[in-house]
Amino acid sequence: xxxxxKLYTALIIAFMYLPILxxxxxxxxxxxxxxxxxxxxxxxxxxxxxSLIISSLWNTLLIALLASVFATILxxxxxxxxxxxxxxxxxxxxxxxxxxxxxxxxxxxxxxxLMFSLLGVAFHFRMGFLTVLLAHITFCTPYxxxxxxxxxRHMDYxxxxxxxxxxxxQWQAFRKVVIHELMxxxxxxxLMSFTFSMDDFVITYFTRGASFQTLSxxxxxxxxxxxxxxxxxxxxxxxxxxxxxxxxxxxxxxxxEKREGLRV
Amino acid sequence: MSNVIVSxxxxxxxxxxxxxxxxxxxxxxxxxxxxILGPSGCGKTTTLRVIGGFLEPEQGEILFDGxxxxxxxxxxxxVNTVFQKYSLFPHLNVFDNIAFGLxxxxxxxxxxxxxxxxxxxxxxxxxxxxxxxxxxxxxxxQRVAIARALVCNPKVLLLDEPLGALDLxxxxxxxxxxKQIQQxxxxxxxxxxxxxxxxxxxxxxxxxxxxxxxxQIGSPTDIYNEPVNAFVADFIGEANIINGTMIDDCRVRxxxxxxxxxxxxxxxxxxxxxxxxxxxxxxxxxxEAKLTGEVTEVVFKGVHYEMTVMCKGCEWxxxxxxxxxxxxxxxxxxxxxxxxxxxxxxxxxxxxxxxEVISSSEEENRITVRVEDSEFDIENQFFEVGTNxxxxxxxxxxxxxxxxxxxxxxxxxxxxxxxxxHNEIILxxxxxxxxxxxxxxxxxxxxxxxxxxxxxxxxxxTEGKNET
Numbered sequence: 267x268x269x270x271x272k273l274y275t276a277l278i279i280a281f282m283y284l285p286i287l288x289x290x291x292x293x294x295x296x297x298x299x300x301x302x303x304x305x306x307x308x309x310x311x312x313x314x315x316x317s318l319i320i321s322s323l324w325n326t327l328l329i330a331l332l333a334s335v336f337a338t339i340l341x342x343x344x345x346x347x348x349x350x351x352x353x354x355x356x357x358x359x360x361x362x363x364x365x366x367x368x369x370x371x372x373x374x375x376x377x378x379x380l381m382f383s384l385l386g387v388a389f390h391f392r393m394g395f396l397t398v399l400l401a402h403i404t405f406c407t408p409y410x411x412x413x414x415x416x417x418x419r420h421m422d423y424x425x426x427x428x429x430x431x432x433x434x435x436q437w438q439a440f441r442k443v444v445i446h447e448l449m450x451x452x453x454x455x456x457l458m459s460f461t462f463s464m465d466d467f468v469i470t471y472f473t474r475g476a477s478f479q480t481l482s483x484x485x486x487x488x489x490x491x492x493x494x495x496x497x498x499x500x501x502x503x504x505x506x507x508x509x510x511x512x513x514x515x516x517x518x519x520x521x522x523e524k525r526e527g528l529r530v
Numbered sequence: 531m532s533n534v535i536v537s538x539x540x541x542x543x544x545x546x547x548x549x550x551x552x553x554x555x556x557x558x559x560x561x562x563x564x565x566i567l568g569p570s571g572c573g574k575t576t577t578l579r580v581i582g583g584f585l586e587p588e589q590g591e592i593l594f595d596g597x598x599x600x601x602x603x604x605x606x607x608x609v610n611t612v613f614q615k616y617s618l619f620p621h622l623n624v625f626d627n628i629a630f631g632l633x634x635x636x637x638x639x640x641x642x643x644x645x646x647x648x649x650x651x652x653x654x655x656x657x658x659x660x661x662x663x664x665x666x667x668x669x670x671x672q673r674v675a676i677a678r679a680l681v682c683n684p685k686v687l688l689l690d691e692p693l694g695a696l697d698l699x700x701x702x703x704x705x706x707x708x709k710q711i712q713q714x715x716x717x718x719x720x721x722x723x724x725x726x727x728x729x730x731x732x733x734x735x736x737x738x739x740x741x742x743x744x745x746q747i748g749s750p751t752d753i754y755n756e757p758v759n760a761f762v763a764d765f766i767g768e769a770n771i772i773n774g775t776m777i778d779d780c781r782v783r784x785x786x787x788x789x790x791x792x793x794x795x796x797x798x799x800x801x802x803x804x805x806x807x808x809x810x811x812x813x814x815x816x817x818e819a820k821l822t823g824e825v826t827e828v829v830f831k832g833v834h835y836e837m838t839v840m841c842k843g844c845e846w847x848x849x850x851x852x853x854x855x856x857x858x859x860x861x862x863x864x865x866x867x868x869x870x871x872x873x874x875x876x877x878x879x880x881x882x883x884x885x886e887v888i889s890s891s892e893e894e895n896r897i898t899v900r901v902e903d904s905e906f907d908i909e910n911q912f913f914e915v916g917t918n919x920x921x922x923x924x925x926x927x928x929x930x931x932x933x934x935x936x937x938x939x940x941x942x943x944x945x946x947x948x949x950x951x952h953n954e955i956i957l958x959x960x961x962x963x964x965x966x967x968x969x970x971x972x973x974x975x976x977x978x979x980x981x982x983x984x985x986x987x988x989x990x991x992t993e994g995k996n997e998t
Contacts, residue, residue: 424617427584430604431611432631432682442630446621 286505293498309499319500322479325395326464329480333402334459338452340403341410345448348411349418360415366408374405375472382473393475401473402463409462410455417451450522457515461508533560535685535718536581536609541590543576543742550576551587552742558686558720563712565721565729568739569765571975574722575614577739578688581720583607595685605634610679611688615695616671618663624650624674625659631682649677652714654707669700676711686718693728705731726766730754738762741944741975759872760947763805770811770846772950774804774871782871785842787820789864793871801879803872808836808849810868819861825854844950875945876956878965880922884992887917902960906937908984918992925954927986928966936979946972 293310297303313319348359366374382397425447429439445452467482474483481504488497536558543551551573558564558581566574579585580592583604592599599607610631618627628649632642650656653673658666663674672692679687689708693701709732712719723729729736730750738745738753738761746758757763760771774784779794784804796802816822823841830836830853837848839860846862854860885899890912897911899919913919930936941964944956955972957964957980964980972978 422615422617424613424615425619427604428611428613428617428619428678429630430584431582431609432678433605433634435603435605438634442634443619446619 286502289498290502290505293495293502295495295498298495309495313496313499313503316496318479319481319484319496322481322484325479326481329395329399329402329470330460330463332399333406333463334456336399336403337406337410337459338456341407341455342414342448342452344407345411345414345418345451349415360411363408363411366405367412371405371466371468375401375469378404378469379472393473394478397473397475398470398478398480401469402466405466405469406459406463409458410452413455413458414448414451417448421447450518453518454515457511461511464504465508534558535560535595536720537591537593537596538577538580539591539593541577541580541587541592543573543580543585543587549742551580553590554742554744556737556744556747558718559735560685561716561718562734563709563719563721563732564735564737565723565733566737566739567723567726567729567765569724569974572739573742574724574739575690578611578690578720578722581686582609582611582688608684609686609688610682610684611690612672612675612679612692614690614692616675616692618671618674618678620664622663623659624655624661624663624666627663627674628678628681630678635682645681646677649681652680652711653677668696669704672696672704673707676708680711680715680717684717686720687712689719689721691723692721693723693725701728708732730766736766738765740765755870757805757870757872759875760803760805761875761945763803763870763872764947768808768847768849770806770808770950771947772804772806772844773954774802776800776802776871780866782869785821785844789820789869790866791869791871792866793869796871796873801874801877803874805870805872806864806868808847809834810864811846811848811850812863812865813837813848813850813852813854814861814863816859816861819863821862822859823862825856825858825860828853828856845948846950876963876965878963880924880988881928881964882920882922883962885919885921887913887915887919890915902938904938908987908989911984911989913991920990920992921984922988923982923984924986925965925967927983928957928964929968929981929983930966930970930972931979931981934979936981938980940977941980943972943974943976943978946974 292300294305294307295302296306296308344363348356348363351359378397378401379393382393382400386392421444426439426444429443430436434442465482467486470480470483471486474480479487481500485497485500488494534557538554538556541551541554542549554573554577556577566577568574576585580587583599583602583606586601594607594609619630622630625646628646629642632645637645646659650658653676655670655673655677658670658674663671666674675692676687676689692708693704696704705728708719708721721729721732730753733750735747736750736753737747740761746753746762748756753762753766757766757769763769763771772784774782776782776793776796776799777788778798779796780791782789782791782793782802782804821841823839823846825837826840827838828835831849834849834851835853837850837854839846839848839862841862848862883901885901887897888900888905890897892912895912896907896909897913898905898907938959940959942958944958944963946953946955948954953968953971955966955968957966957978959980966980
């Protein structure tokens with residue numbers, strides 16, 4: 267029985283990761299077709315020489331960083347607000363935040379595009395960097411709320427009161443005590459935002475306007491021409507960055523669990 | 531008085547219509563160890579939060595050194611709190627936890643160092659500066675919490691059941707240490723607990739609270755020896771509490787026997803509560819005492835034997851260094867000074883209430899009545915619709931509905947006191963108090979459905995109200 271379950275797990279994992287492994291393997295293939303012609307790092311060096319790709323890489327990283335910073339601030343504030351409500355209102359607000367996560371990207375993307383183009387007509391601006399950033403903040407914020415809310419709920423409220431008691435005003439109490447309690451949730455929220463922002467294609471596609479390029483858009487455009495193994499190299503890199511981020515999130519969670527365990 | 535530091539005047543607090551503090555008056559003197567003692571839900575923590583500034587009372591004044599401090603936020607009050615769960619800052623080490631308040635107040639660095647060091651010495655945690663607080667034991671965390679509050683030099687330190695989470699042995703140690711710390715720092719301590727022994731050991735003054743009111747304020751000896759009512763007597767130490775009748779000054783009747791006592795001024799033939807501490811009963815030969823009984827149980831408690839004696843259907847507890855074997859007949863002798871007489875908390879022999887008939891059926895011999903906001907049927911009775919009835923029920927006819935379906939719902943249990951034969955329970959509904967007799971122990975400060983046994987009821991038409 268145990269063997270079967272192990273085999274089953276192995277199959278599932280293979281099913282999930284084999285395509286990516288194939289992709290990574292072929293990013294080292296010295297040839298443009300799917301015939302193995304020997305090992306090379308050519309595609310990687312080519313990749314970094316391609317100014318279009320490099321500029322979209324910077325765009326992607328910049329958007330991801332800014333969006334996750336703003337989302338973390340907004341999401342934390344929202345979580346505190348939601349937590350202070352009671353009963354039905356709180357459930358309502360919490361769901362309003364969660365629906366954003368559950369709704370399909372295409373819906374979010376199209377609706378944002380409609381809104382931005384309407385506003386663009388009214389206020390004379392074109393979609394580009396700023397609209398993509400705003401869109402990313404919009405879909406990242408709920409993830410921060412989702413991660414900070416449980417921290418708030420499990421926080422010992424009297425820790426906040428203790429800070430007030432020792433001479434803090436409300437803002438000092440938040441800055442010196444509460445934020446430290448929320449930090450793990452905020453950090454996870456930040457990393458998730460960063461990952462999802464980097465990962466996003468659909469919403470960026472609808473809100474980027476004519477000229478603004480991110481990596482995922484760049485790859486999509488490249489597939490329209492001839493499939494270059496550079497795409498393999500790029501995809502492999504992106505996968506590895508996301509993988510590393512996910513590992514950090516998990517390790518962080520594990521460490522936190524241990525610490526909390528000791529505290530009790 | 532000049533040395534009163536905090537004064538609560540007529541404090542009234544309610545949440546969602548439920549009264550938590552019912553017009554409390556309390557003076558806290560400088561440098562004293564004052565304990566607020568009461569069962570859970572009595573309002574003791576609320577009192578503390580009112581002093582600390584975490585809760586604004588609806589009515590009443592809080593005076594600090596003679597100045598009104600209502601509305602002043604916690605950080606502007608010269609009062610510090612030790613919270614129930616310690617509430618240390620988990621991201622800071624011991625030193626930074628204790629220095630927290632001083633850093634906020636922008637005290638110079640070397641002074642912070644000096645004061646934290648002094649404080650660590652007082653709470654016996656020298657050399658723990660760099661430790662993380664999550665790695666400390668419960669007792670150590672507790673001491674950090676106390677140091678953190680005391681280092682700010684408050685005039686009053688508020689402690690909310692700080693020893694509740696510790697095990698018994700550690701608790702005993704900490705009780706002694708707390709008293710030491712209080713004397714060393716010369717600070718007024720306001721200590722909240724439900725543990726009567728803790729209160730007796732540590733306090734200069736004890737405040738006994740129940741149901742949002744202060745029952746008694748006094749020194750531990752006063753409270754123990756001269757409780758004002760059956761609740762206080764029952765809550766502090768062990769006691770035999772029995773129904774009696776005051777025949778006249780210094781003469782009281784208990785279980786049919788007339789005894790001599792020292793209390794006066796209760797009037798003639800007044801029903802009273804009588805309290806006799808178990809250690810005040812002397813075991814003698816049956817012919818030497820008026821009250822006699824049979825020993826039903828003996829437990830050796832180390833210092834003394836605890837004997838249970840049945841006397842005329844009533845259970846008595848006696849603490850004595852001499853042991854009388856189970857089954858033996860003994861006499862119970864009490865000197866007049868040790869018989870405490872107290873007014874009954876709720877004087878009623880019967881529960882009388884009014885009901886309006888809202889529908890009735892002559893064939894089925896049944897009426898439906900409305901009492902307070904509840905409506906229910908009474909079998910085997912017939913009155914015209916619209917009749918106002920006066921119903922009288924003996925305490926025995928009341929019970930708490932085990933199935934949850936009572937005649938009046940959400941009745942509050944105010945007190946449960948064992949009176950030798952059975953529990954005497956005082957309940958409160960929206961409009962009146964009820965006296966109930968029960969052999970079951972009920973949980974105080976809870977809401978229960980109240981049920982009536984109408985076969986024991988005395989029902990008559992209210993006079994002068996519905997004559998046609």
